[in-house]
Amino acid sequence: MGLPALGLLPVLAVLSGANALHAAEPATVSFYECLRCAKAPVVDGKLDDPCWQSLPAMDQFYQYWTPVAKPPPLKTAARLCFDDRGLYMGLTLYEDRLDQIKAKITSRDAPDLWQDDCVEIMLDPTNGGTGYYKFTTNSLATRYDEKTTNMVMDSGWNVEGWQVKTSRGNDAWYIELSLPWSDLDRKPREGDIWSFDLVRYGYCSGAFKGVTWALGGSYANPSRFGHLGFGRFAPWTDAALAHVAKTLAKTKGDRFRMLLPGLVLTHDRGRWQRQGLKEWVQVALKLPDQELQQAGTATAGLSESDVKARLDKSVAELTTKLSELHTQAAAGDLSPGVAALAFDQLATLRRQLADVKWEAKLWALVAEE
Structure with missing residues (x-):
C-alpha cells in the first residue's frame, strides 16, 4: 500500500x-558602547577603580565555535572604556575551581598560550572582516600578540605598550588590561565603530571549554566579530542608526539584528525596526x-x-x-x-x-x- x-x-x-x-532570520550581531572614561584605571588587576563600577557589562557570551546561539559554558563579564591614550578592559572570569586553572605558560609570545586558561582580544579597526590585531593573556599575565592581514597570520608582530595585571578572588579571576593606541597606529574618534571579539578558553573541567562574545566569532572567522562603538550611541537616533548600518554592511550585509539591554534593533534591507527586548x-x-x-x-x-x-x-x-x-x-x-x-x-x-x-x-x- x-x-x-x-x-x-x-x-x-x-x-x-x-x-x-x-x-531566514537576520544575523545576530553583538554591539557594545565603549564609553570615554574621565580617569583611566590603574592597571593592577584589582578592578576597584571607580570607572569599572559605572560602566555597562559585556556579559552576553555564547558557546565558542558554533554559528547557533548555545549557552556559554563559562560565565564571563567584561567592561571597557577609552580615553585619548588607549583602551582599557576589566575582565571577570568566573570559576568554581580556581585551584584547577591551567596556568603553565610564562614565556612571551609562546604559541601554545591558548592551551592555558586565557582570553583572546581581537580588534579590527577597518571592519574589513579579513584582518585584526590579537592580544592573548592568561592568569599569569603572560602576553602573546599577533597581526592578521587578509587572513594571513603574522605571529612575529610585536608591540610592547600594552599592559596586563591579574588577580584571583573567591569565585573568579580577574584581568585588567590597557592597550595604548600607539600599539595599533591609530586612535578612534567619538562615534567610530570597530570590529571586536573577546574569546575565553577554559580547562578546569579537564576538557576544553570556550566562549565568545560575538556569536560565531573566532580567530578563523573575523567577519562574525561583534562591534565596539566608541562613545554613546543611545538613544539611537536615525543618524546613529544610519552610521551603524553603513559600517556593519561591510561584514554583516543588509540584514542583521542587535540585541541591547531592553532593546532590539533589526536592520532589514535598508529599514530599521525597534522593539522592546x-x-x-x-x-x-x-x-x-x-x-x-x-x-x-x-x-x-x-x-x-x-x-x-x-x-x-x-x-x-x-x-x-x-x-x-x-x-x-x-x-x-x-x-x-x-x-x-x-x-x-x-x-x-x-x-x-x-x-x-x-x-x-x-x-x-x-x-x-
Missing part, C-alpha cells in the same frame, strides 16, 4: 520550508504556540499505535520546553544573552513541531489508503 505521489508533494514542500525557518521574545513565542496546537491536533487524529505514542510523547516534551521559554520571557530581568538563546531555541522547537505535525499527517494519509 503506497501513498499517492500527488498526496505526498504538499507534505514534502512544507517540510522543506520548515527546515528553512532558522536560515521582552516584546520581541513574546512576539516570537506566538507562532510556536499556534504550531504546538497544530501538532497536538495532528497527533490526536491518529489511531492508537506505537507511532502515535511516540509522537504524543514528542508533543508533551515540546510543550514543556515551550513553557520554560515562556517563563524566561516573563522574567523581569531578561538579558540580551538570554533572549538570544531563547530565540534560537524557539527556532529549533519550531522545526521539531513541524516534523511532528507533518509526520502525523503523513501517517494519517497512509492510514486512509
Whole structure:
C-alpha cells in the first residue's frame, strides 16, 4: 500500500520550508558602547577603580565555535572604556575551581598560550572582516600578540605598550588590561565603530571549554566579530542608526539584528525596526504556540499505535520546553544573552513541531489508503 505521489508533494514542500525557518532570520550581531572614561584605571588587576563600577557589562557570551546561539559554558563579564591614550578592559572570569586553572605558560609570545586558561582580544579597526590585531593573556599575565592581514597570520608582530595585571578572588579571576593606541597606529574618534571579539578558553573541567562574545566569532572567522562603538550611541537616533548600518554592511550585509539591554534593533534591507527586548521574545513565542496546537491536533487524529505514542510523547516534551521559554520571557530581568538563546531555541522547537505535525499527517494519509 503506497501513498499517492500527488498526496505526498504538499507534505514534502512544507517540510522543506520548515527546515528553512532558522536560515531566514537576520544575523545576530553583538554591539557594545565603549564609553570615554574621565580617569583611566590603574592597571593592577584589582578592578576597584571607580570607572569599572559605572560602566555597562559585556556579559552576553555564547558557546565558542558554533554559528547557533548555545549557552556559554563559562560565565564571563567584561567592561571597557577609552580615553585619548588607549583602551582599557576589566575582565571577570568566573570559576568554581580556581585551584584547577591551567596556568603553565610564562614565556612571551609562546604559541601554545591558548592551551592555558586565557582570553583572546581581537580588534579590527577597518571592519574589513579579513584582518585584526590579537592580544592573548592568561592568569599569569603572560602576553602573546599577533597581526592578521587578509587572513594571513603574522605571529612575529610585536608591540610592547600594552599592559596586563591579574588577580584571583573567591569565585573568579580577574584581568585588567590597557592597550595604548600607539600599539595599533591609530586612535578612534567619538562615534567610530570597530570590529571586536573577546574569546575565553577554559580547562578546569579537564576538557576544553570556550566562549565568545560575538556569536560565531573566532580567530578563523573575523567577519562574525561583534562591534565596539566608541562613545554613546543611545538613544539611537536615525543618524546613529544610519552610521551603524553603513559600517556593519561591510561584514554583516543588509540584514542583521542587535540585541541591547531592553532593546532590539533589526536592520532589514535598508529599514530599521525597534522593539522592546521582552516584546520581541513574546512576539516570537506566538507562532510556536499556534504550531504546538497544530501538532497536538495532528497527533490526536491518529489511531492508537506505537507511532502515535511516540509522537504524543514528542508533543508533551515540546510543550514543556515551550513553557520554560515562556517563563524566561516573563522574567523581569531578561538579558540580551538570554533572549538570544531563547530565540534560537524557539527556532529549533519550531522545526521539531513541524516534523511532528507533518509526520502525523503523513501517517494519517497512509492510514486512509
